[in-house]
Amino acid sequence: MASTMRALSTQSRGRIRLSRRLQHLVSQRYLSTTSSRPTAPFPVFRDVPSLRTLRRQMFRDGKQVGFVPTMGALHDGHLSLVREALRENTDVFVSIYVNPTQFGVNEDLDKYPKTWEADMQKLLELKKEFREASEEGAVGEICGIFAPTTKVMYPIMPPSSEIGGEGSFVTITPIGKWLEGASRPVFFRGVATVCTKLFNIVQPDRVYFGQKDVQQSVLIRRMVKDFHIPTEVRVIATSREPDGLAMSSRNVYLGERRRKDVAVLSRALLRAQEAYNQGELSANAIRRAALEVFERSLEKRDGAYWGCQKIEIDYVALTRPDDMTTIEDEHSVNLSEGAILSAAIKVWPVTHPLSEEEKNQISVRLIDNVILEAKAVQ
Numbered sequence: 213m214a215s216t217m218r219a220l221s222t223q224s225r226g227r228i229r230l231s232r233r234l235q236h237l238v239s240q241r242y243l244s245t246t247s248s249r250p251t252a253p254f255p256v257f258r259d260v261p262s263l264r265t266l267r268r269q270m271f272r273d274g275k276q277v278g279f280v281p282t283m284g285a286l287h288d289g290h291l292s293l294v295r296e297a298l299r300e301n302t303d304v305f306v307s308i309y310v311n312p313t314q315f316g317v318n319e320d321l322d323k324y325p326k327t328w329e330a331d332m333q334k335l336l337e338l339k340k341e342f343r344e345a346s347e348e349g350a351v352g353e354i355c356g357i358f359a360p361t362t363k364v365m366y367p368i369m370p371p372s373s374e375i376g377g378e379g380s381f382v383t384i385t386p387i388g389k390w391l392e393g394a395s396r397p398v399f400f401r402g403v404a405t406v407c408t409k410l411f412n413i414v415q416p417d418r419v420y421f422g423q424k425d426v427q428q429s430v431l432i433r434r435m436v437k438d439f440h441i442p443t444e445v446r447v448i449a450t451s452r453e454p455d456g457l458a459m460s461s462r463n464v465y466l467g468e469r470r471r472k473d474v475a476v477l478s479r480a481l482l483r484a485q486e487a488y489n490q491g492e493l494s495a496n497a498i499r500r501a502a503l504e505v506f507e508r509s510l511e512k513r514d515g516a517y518w519g520c521q522k523i524e525i526d527y528v529a530l531t532r533p534d535d536m537t538t539i540e541d542e543h544s545v546n547l548s549e550g551a552i553l554s555a556a557i558k559v560w561p562v563t564h565p566l567s568e569e570e571k572n573q574i575s576v577r578l579i580d581n582v583i584l585e586a587k588a589v590q
């Protein structure tokens with residue numbers, strides 16, 4: 213108490229100024245009520261100045277810095293991004309931060325899986341894998357985990373998830389309004405905003421994103437170009453489960469029975485890709501090839517598809533690869549540019565729950581896509 217009193221504010225030109233010591237105490241208290249300090253086999257950065265100090269030294273030492281932004285709950289898809297970053301850089305930062313502004317008010321922010329210990333274990337194993345490979349000339353090191361608090365990421369205004377919410381936001385339109393953006397109206401505003409902040413803090417030479425979230429990667433490329441952000445955007449192929457389902461942190465919400473039905477999503481996209489590879493160029497026919505897989509695999513009732521639960525198709529969209537504009541059904545894919553076929557489904561809770569887990573299920577939104585590769589035109 214006495215030391216707190218000694219640290220109390222001093223008057224300066226009629227305004228109250230907190231002494232440095234008190235500012236420190238206040239911020240420690242704020243941090244300790246918002247998060248505990250995680251332990252990890254890597255340096256963990258919870259705020260900006262400590263990371264900046266290291267980054268400045270790296271500039272002086274001529275390091276090549278890669279950066280993998282994530283929301284944690286790491287799986288092999290994330291690890292493939294980190295692996296690629298380790299191959300191409302001397303030092304790699306991974307961020308683990310569940311960014312509130314990209315979740316709509318009724319989305320799963322509070323339920324989003326948090327698996328810090330398991331995440332650290334997976335990164336540690338990857339580090340060992342790399343150390344063993346280093347005899348063959350592999351390069352990188354995981355030099356730090358950036359795991360900021362929300363107060364660090366949003367220092368001035370509390371983060372808003374409201375559509376018209378106030379705050380400092382980055383919006384990338386029109387691309388951020390389509391497809392995922394149509395169903396999740398604040399999603400891309402949140403992603404662009406948090407990635408701008410993260411890129412400003414880490415100042416990476418290269419950033420790594422997954423093909424699974426294809427629209428996100430196209431939007432980030434555009435943002436980097438438009439704002440002259442000095443980094444290279446690398447996009448890494450989608451990692452899949454043995455039955456084809458794209459790995460995703462949210463797959464854990466599915467439970468056993470729903471999990472069996474949802475491989476239909478990748479099957480449908482891969483069937484359409486096969487049709488394209490066999491020479492089909494009509495947009496309508498390519499999309500139909502995917503939709504027919506849903507029709508064949510699942511019973512159709514009430515305008516939606518049902519397995520042990522209702523599956524609603526949000527979109528099956530054929531788009532141009534560079535700007536994700538739609539290739540309308542009456543048009544064809546331009547062979548010299550190729551296309552992206554992407555889809556989103558909403559998987560409802562099972563209709564007749566058989567366990568506690570099934571009684572507590574929430575709807576799960578899954579996305580996936582395939583690339584229809586450009587081909588040399590004679």
Ligand SMILES: Nc1ncnc2c1ncn2[C@@H]1O[C@H](COP(=O)(O)OP(=O)(O)OP(=O)(O)O)[C@@H](O)[C@H]1O
Nearest residue numbers: 282283284289421422424425450451459460461462
């Ligand atoms: N299966 C995957 N293959 C390759 N990259 C992936 C895969 N899944 C996610 N990523 C990439 O990892 C990065 C971090 O994604 P994120 O932490 O949101 O994981 P996620 O599995 O996509 O989670 P969610 O289920 O919330 O969508 C993003 O660039 C994302 O595209």
Ligand SMILES: CC(C)(CO)[C@@H](O)C(=O)[O-]
Nearest residue numbers: 281282283311403406425
């Ligand atoms: C890029 C990202 C980490 C921003 O929060 C997130 O959208 C994600 O995990 O794909």
Ligand code: BAL
Nearest residue numbers: 283314315399425428
């Ligand atoms: N994988 C992108 C982050 C999200 O869906 O919220």
